[in-house]
Amino acid sequence: MRSMTGFAHREHNSDTVHMVLEIKSYNNRYLDLSVTLPGALSVLEPEVRALVGARLSRGRVEVTVRLRELARNPRVRVDSDAVAAYRSALETVRTVAGIPEPVTLADILRFDDVLVVEHERDLDAYRELLLPMLDQAMDDLDTARQTEGQATERDIRNQLERVSVALKIVENVAPQMEASLTENIRTRFAEVVGDQADEARIYTETAVLLVKYSINEELSRMSSHLAGFAESLGLDEPIGKRLDFLCQEINREINTIGSKSFVLDVSRQVVEMKDALENIREQLRNIE
Incomplete structure (x- = not known):
């Protein structure tokens, strides 16, 4: 996992030239690349863009090069x-x-x-100086983004564990919800018709309400989404968009469970899951 936030700095000093290269990256939905080069190196901008674009997929990236020629023959x-x-x-x-x-x-x-x-400049010499420096700076940037990404991944896994624990509690309570629903229907029938209640009618009404309030499908889909989320965290590739999509799906299932719940314990766990998921989504805004 890689963060979209990072910084890299490289310098070259010789008797003839002093060159400074800086790369800054921030979170952004897409790859937004800004390149600032001295006028003498402006023809190299397409090569700089191609090199950076091949290494990154998302983020606002600013590449700045400063050049001072120490020995010139104007x-x-x-x-x-x-x-x-x-x-x-x-x-x-x-x-x-x-x-x-x-x-x-x-x-x-x-x-x-x-x-x-x-000024007479050897453009090939500047190209041979700048592009390797840029490649090294991109390595440094990648290392910085990985380091921050690892810290973010640990936090996301902690929040994901909160969701899993809460989901397990809901799964344990779900059978009690069905039993409580069945008992409530029998009680109401008994209050209205006493001992004359039709058992078949009770079963029919119970089945209708169980279909309406059952959360088994939501629990199954959530378990699948959580497993896919955890698996994606270990991939060595850009995963930000995929994880954001899974968060949307998980959030949809949590909302459905909350709307069907009539048990206090389930409602509490829904709040816990939504809080943890919001923390995850906040962190994902900075993941490539």
């Missing part, structure tokens, strides 16, 4: 057309304004695009 090029255009415009301004001072180099250099700085 090429500085003068944009002659821009220089000529700016000088012409400044001369026109000087003439219109009646300013005697000539246009200076400092005036022209105030415009950013006069000097064009071009």
Whole structure:
């Protein structure tokens, strides 16, 4: 079992480059991936998305890469057309304004695009640096998510045990419910017609009420759902959606049992099961 919450951090330092990679993940119904790369590495975004998407199935995941180049060999090029255009415009301004001072180099250099700085980067070298770092960070993230997932699994199993214990109590009380129902029908017939009650009619009325109030089918389905839930907890794969579906089915059976119950002990156990199940559903919101 893996949590959807995790964090991973990796750094690379050399004489030429300092790179920092961070991955943060949060709970989310689907996989929502956000990638923030420096402009120099933006062409690698599809590869980053593909690598992360292959490792995760759910969660809000933020991948951030920061890059600082320590040794650069920039090429500085003068944009002659821009220089000529700016000088012409400044001369026109000087003439219109009646300013005697000539246009200076400092005036022209105030415009950013006069000097064009071009960096020569080896994209393949950055790819060979970034992608292995990302793969290692994903291993770290997976370890963090597994660690938190194990703690969550222990809590879910404890809550699941609460449901199982309460269900066992209800199963033990169920025959008493049927016996009590039968006794109540006989008592009512006796109150109305005395010793003249038709035994066949009593059996018929009893059968009708037993069909209406019997919880045997609900108990059987709940036992099956709980067994499937416990089995799924041990799978080494994304199980969050499956467990959420089973919780819905279990909740449906608990509600039906509660609606049919006329015995105080059963009603108490229904409350216990609903409380434990709500705790499980709360935990499942953070399971992949």
